[in-house]
Amino acid sequence: MNKRSIWGDRNRPSTVVSLGPLSFLLISLVAVIVFMGSDSVSEFGPWILIASSMLALGLAIFGGIATKRGLRTGLYRSALQILPAIPILICIAMVATTWMLSGVVPTLISFGLELLSPRFFLVIACAVCSVISVMTGSSWTTIATIGVAFMGIGGVMGYSDPWIAGAVISGAYFGDKVSPLSDTTVVASSTAGVDLFDHIRYLMYTTVPAMGISLVVFLCVGLFSTVGLPDSDTAVTGILGDTFNLTSWTLLIPVFTLLMIVLRIPTFIVLLVASMLGVVGIFVFQPQFSMSVADVLSSIWSGVDLKTGDAFLDGLVGTGGIIGMLPTVFLVLSAMLFGSVMIGTGMLARLTEAFTASLRKRTPIVSATVCSGLAMNCATADQYLALIITGNMYRSLYRRFGLEPRLLGRSLEDSISVTSVLVPWNSCGLTQSTVLGVATLSYLPCCIFNILTPLMSILVARIGFRIPDPVKCYKPALDAK
Numbered sequence: 001m002n003k004r005s006i007w008g009d010r011n012r013p014s015t016v017v018s019l020g021p022l023s024f025l026l027i028s029l030v031a032v033i034v035f036m037g038s039d040s041v042s043e044f045g046p047w048i049l050i051a052s053s054m055l056a057l058g059l060a061i062f063g064g065i066a067t068k069r070g071l072r073t074g075l076y077r078s079a080l081q082i083l084p085a086i087p088i089l090i091c092i093a094m095v096a097t098t099w100m101l102s103g104v105v106p107t108l109i110s111f112g113l114e115l116l117s118p119r120f121f122l123v124i125a126c127a128v129c130s131v132i133s134v135m136t137g138s139s140w141t142t143i144a145t146i147g148v149a150f151m152g153i154g155g156v157m158g159y160s161d162p163w164i165a166g167a168v169i170s171g172a173y174f175g176d177k178v179s180p181l182s183d184t185t186v187v188a189s190s191t192a193g194v195d196l197f198d199h200i201r202y203l204m205y206t207t208v209p210a211m212g213i214s215l216v217v218f219l220c221v222g223l224f225s226t227v228g229l230p231d232s233d234t235a236v237t238g239i240l241g242d243t244f245n246l247t248s249w250t251l252l253i254p255v256f257t258l259l260m261i262v263l264r265i266p267t268f269i270v271l272l273v274a275s276m277l278g279v280v281g282i283f284v285f286q287p288q289f290s291m292s293v294a295d296v297l298s299s300i301w302s303g304v305d306l307k308t309g310d311a312f313l314d315g316l317v318g319t320g321g322i323i324g325m326l327p328t329v330f331l332v333l334s335a336m337l338f339g340s341v342m343i344g345t346g347m348l349a350r351l352t353e354a355f356t357a358s359l360r361k362r363t364p365i366v367s368a369t370v371c372s373g374l375a376m377n378c379a380t381a382d383q384y385l386a387l388i389i390t391g392n393m394y395r396s397l398y399r400r401f402g403l404e405p406r407l408l409g410r411s412l413e414d415s416i417s418v419t420s421v422l423v424p425w426n427s428c429g430l431t432q433s434t435v436l437g438v439a440t441l442s443y444l445p446c447c448i449f450n451i452l453t454p455l456m457s458i459l460v461a462r463i464g465f466r467i468p469d470p471v472k473c474y475k476p477a478l479d480a481k
Contacts, residue, residue: 013063015354018347021056022379025049025338029424033441043327045425046334049381053334053341060345074344082336082382084268085427086329091271092144092435093325097300098278100319103244103285104253105149110237110246112153121157122218125150125164126171126449130211132258133175138182138267139421140428142172144435145254145274151436159225165438166446167218173418174211174449178203184417187384191391192409199413202406205466206414206456214448243308243317250285253277275300328434335381335425342379351375352393362403366411366461369394370454373415382427383420387412407467414457418450 028048032040060066099105116124129150133142147168154164176182178200189199240246257274265273279296282289291299303321342348355372359365372393376386391412398408420428424440433440445451461467 013060013065013345013347013350015350017059017063018350018354020059021052021338021342021347022351022375024055025052026378028052046327046331049331049334049338049425053338056338056341056345056347060341060347066345070346071340071344074342075340077343078336078339078380078382078385082332082339082385082427085332085431087268088140088271089325089329089332089431089434090322091268091275092140092431093320093322094275094300095144095271095278096148096435097304097319097321098275098282098296099145099148099253100304100317101286101289101291101296101299102253102278102281103246103250104278104281105152106240106244106317107246107248107250108146108149108254109152109156110240111248112149114237116153116157118157119222120219121154121159122163122167122222123215125154126167126215126218129168129171130175131171133172134179139169139172139176140431141267141270142175143168143432144271145257147172147436161436161438162443162446163221165432165436165443166448168436169421169432169443169447170211170214170218170449173421173447174207174214177413177417177453178207184383184387185413187387188391188409188412188417191388192395192405192412194405194409198406199409202410202466203413206410206453206460210449210452210456213452217448239308240317243306245285245288247285250281253281325434328430331425331430332381332427335427335430338425339380339382339385343385348376348379348389351379352389356393356397359397360401362401362464362467363458363462365394365397365401365403366407367458369408369411370415370457373412374419374454377416377420377423377426381423381425383416386416386420390416404468407461411457411461415454418453422447422450 025048028051029045032044032048036044057066129142129147132146133139150168151161151164154167155161177185179185180196180200185200186196189196192199194202237246253274256277257270260270260273282291282296289295299321301322303324304317304319306317308317352372355368355375359368369390373386373390376390377383380386380389391408394408394411395405398405420426421432422440422444423429424433429440433443436443
């Protein structure tokens with residue numbers, strides 16, 4: 001067997017060769033998790049991604065199919081989707097620091113301890129995050145603001161960080177998925193060629209059951225957990241009150257931020273203005289800190305390390321600043337490099353063809369779409385690229401076998417939009433683990449909604465609920481063409 005037949009045909013990589021870099025990536029990450037722990041992914045992840053990129057590039061050069069044009073195209077497509085996340089990550093770090101120093105987060109924690117029942121906390125956190133995310137269309141902004149406050153409240157009540165993060169993420173991604181304001185929802189519907197509101201209505205058949213089960217699970221966890229307020233929740237509030245000026249006036253900052261989001265102001269602008277409002281709030285609401293402008297800028301860069309007299313609360317009110325976000329930025333750039341090489345060498349295209357070659361019936365096609373979506377979240381490290389690539393890969397297949405485009409759009413959302421946050425090196429997983437301070441693989445088992453949704457998509461396809469007969473549903477569309 002000669003080199004060309006081993007490599008592939010028509011200057012394209014074979015499936016086996018294309019699987020090499022992805023397999024190396026996954027095996028290496030699993031090894032790190034097993035021998036070093038899930039928290040080590042953020043430390044070793046960038047180097048594994050870079051090594052996987054070099055392996056893919058080396059195989060492409062050896063096979064004679066690495067072209068400058070292809071690599072430039074891959075870099076452009078990957079960078080176009082991933083690079084805009086970097087300034088947003090920096091702004092999130094700024095918001096976390098300024099909202100802490102201005103008293104916004106401590107005030108929300110104090111009010112939450114007074115108003116929320118510990119037994120129903122996870123259900124309430126999930127529901128509130130879902131409502132806010134529906135209104136705003138942004139899971140990232142929801143998690144970076146109210147989600148951070150819920151992490152503090154739940155921690156004081158005695159919940160483990162993974163369960164709190166799971167409730168927050170489940171709610172935020174449910175709302176993001178069904179909101180007409182969500183960019184991922186718009187991308188999924190347009191990629192499948194479906195009207196936006198038809199797409200959202202069709203999502204409900206898988207999304208609502210998954211969310212209902214999730215709420216029941218969170219309720220049961222709360223009811224059967226040994227959690228509750230400390231012996232005196234006023235003691236916690238008192239310690240926070242000794243450090244911060246806890247006043248409801250600080251809540252004007254998140255209220256104005258929410259208003260900007262509802263008005264569809266771009267996320268970067270919203271977070272930048274929110275951080276600036278936090279800076280103003282430091283001087284207006286927390287004059288006891290006696291901070292100069294230079295002190296504030298230093299805190300934004302290096303983070304907050306306040307001493308409250310309580311070790312738990314010291315960790316709660318501490319932030320990493322921009323420096324704390326830099327490892328995540330490095331991981332994002334490494335993921336972008338891996339996606340660029342996989343796209344530019346044609347390995348990703350070869351893998352997509354292999355996934356679809358033998359599909360004929362509805363359930364296998366939907367199952368393959370879901371599995372491909374998960375694989376693309378791993379291979380491209382970005383949900384937008386995964387949505388577009390997977391949608392383009394399966395559109396003709398759905399048309400060929402008479403499956404309506406609404407089913408494709410739903411399968412894309414069910415498998416990609418909600419699972420991106422579960423992949424440690426995906427831009428969503430990287431961001432949320434950093435913002436919430438919980439390793440991706442630690443909160444993964446607790447993200448009930450995100451786990452159930454792709455399974456629900458396959459189950460509903462198997463049952464055939466609300467899936468029209470292929471010939472009847474698609475023949476008019478074919479005739480129109």
